[in-house]
Amino acid sequence: MKRFFAFAMVLLFLLSALPVFGAQEYVKKVSVFSGHLKEDQKLQINEYLIRIEFGIDGSPYVIIEANNSIKEILKADFGAEVETGNLIVSCGSYDAEKGLFIVVLWKAIGEEYKVEKGSFVKNFEVLEVNSTEITIERGTSVFYIKANESVKVDKYILEFTGKSLVIYELPQVTVKGEKTFEISVSFPYKEVVAKPGDVLSFPIVIENRGDNSTVISLEFLRIPKDWSAEFLYQGIAVRSIEIPKKSAVTLTLNVQIPEEYSGREIIEFKVNSEVHRVVIDVKGETRKGKVEVITSIISQDAEAGEEIKFPLVIQSTIEANVSVEIGVPEGWDAHSLYMGSRVSMIHLSEEDSKTLEISLDVPRGADLGRYEIPVTLSISGNEYSETKVVTFFVNIYKTYKGENATLNILIIDEEGNPVPKAKVIVGDKEMGTDSSGKAEISIKPGEYEIYVEKEGYEKASKKVEVEDGEVKDVKIILSRKPYYFAVDTESDVYSILLGTPNPPFLITIENLGKNSDEYRLSVRGLPENWNAMFTLSPDSNLEVNKVEVDPGQSKNVYLSVYPSLNALPGDYNLTIIVESISSGTKEEIPITVHLIGTYEMYVNLMNYRLSITAGEEKTTEIEVVNYGNAPVTNVKIEVSAPQGWKVEVDPDSAPMVAPKDRFTSTLKVKVPEGTPAGEYRVTIKVTSDQQEWQDTLRVVVRQRSTSAYIGLALLIVAFLVVIIMIRRVGRR
Structure with missing residues (x-):
């Protein structure tokens, strides 16, 4: 019977961690890839293979295969979309150098699990669960999920419904190709016209698409005799430059043409191993009263939340002031940069050239689509004025609109050590930091103030603002209080056997403050004729009433209680008092003295x-x-x-x-x-x-x-009767 009961309990526990069949179906569309795909690359998503080919009409097409058969063929027009199986593929713009930009969504099917404290689901252990929040652990990481919210952990998305845990498994995504380019160089100039004595400025946009920063080397391979040329970054001549991961810089190629020169020449240079050249046709005629605006990039694809930069070269043959005005959609931010500084107007001398960067900050909640960004240049000089408009285009292919933001909060002390078990409050959400001092909170976009507190530390707060889908790292430093301590006891019951020696009661005092402190010891509530004594070791008879503890250290003291000779067995309530001499703060620890008697x-x-x-x-x-x-x-x-x-x-x-x-x-x-x-x-x-x-x-x-005598007489009579009977029998 016992074996059957044990088997039933194990089976019930296992069934509690199985998916709930026949219940509501959970489907979530998750972005698993967004980026450019070239002809020589293949995108593998589980059993699906996505590749790019050009048709006889010269247009790019998206080919989707599965199990060695073609499932879909889609002409890659901007905004085109196709759905097959678990895949949804959307097309962006095509760039001859970068390839076709695509976004792939995966329809993940969720498995629902009825869980309780102690359940294990796909290597996740349920630590706590109620109708408003579930706490789960995987390895050394702890995750807190509010009801109707979700978190992504490795290849899983975990969603808590308030009653059950829904787990979505994401596919494996790999990009296979013959070539991968980490560095992209944009230099569209092939041939330009100039005049003797001109100083030409050409913008060079270098983008690092890799996951690590890299150093770019710059080298001139060919410069005409008596000409001068140099690479400038924010007005400083450079021969190499470091570019952070996933970012771009704009350099300026400055070329000085000698006076009294005419003809055609070539400037040839190398960026890393990539060679570029420009033909310069120098003509004798002069150009007066002319301002030219040159840009190498007209349109860019971007995610919502990214910063986008367009280079803009302004060349002038006259002295002039140029003011810049940028038109952007509502909620966007834009400014013009010159040599790293924000400017709204620049001055050009005669035969001068300057390179601006038009910087756009796209909000993370921007809608998908194509946006026009008009840049108006108002030029004014001596008896000369002109207005030029350059229009840039931004294609937003991915947005985070309506998505919760994530705060990755790290709590450390003044020495940089993590502070575990600190209470973090953001809005109506509250959680504790893990052993690494970290806490992750999912919140709606907006402005918040983060409040942090822990016993022994001064309270701290920090204001943050998060946008749609933003993941923001926040570090907050907690300062230890000058004087703070904690008291711990081995138990809340001190058992004493009457009439015999008894071991003392262990008390541990830990100094959690920044300064050394001394603590006064006392006991309240001793019955009449009872005695108590504190010592620094269990075998010592030397009484102490105070003890000093260094910061960050702890010290043990021992309490011995001596009941009176007529004390009766039972429970007696006492209070141990530990008082900081420096701050006056007290810790009162109630204990029960349990007297045990002997019965004889x-x-x-x-x-x-x-x-x-x-x-x-x-x-x-x-x-x-x-x-x-x-x-x-x-x-x-x-x-x-x-x-x-x-x-x-x-x-x-x-x-x-x-x-x-x-x-x-x-x-x-x-x-x-x-x-x-x-x-x-x-x-x-x-x-x-x-x-x-x-x-x-x-x-x-x-x-x-009397009874004895009667009995004796009866015995004698009986004896005589027997003798008489024997004699009579003998005569016969």
């Missing part, structure tokens, strides 16, 4: 043997003595005698016999008339709440004397 009930019969004549009554005494140090309670005397005998005990009970006290009772035994002579036993049993005793009283019964 001794029963003494004044007579263990009584001689009694049938029909008579005799008495003896029973004495119950308590030699222990604890009272013996509910004492009862029970007697068992032969049938027909009359036995009385007076008194037959006592509610309590105090330590070293005694209780005496009288036992009366009356033997009925006619009881045959002999030895009989009367059983005496003494019971209490603590102990029992049992023994027997031997009773010797005698007959009365």
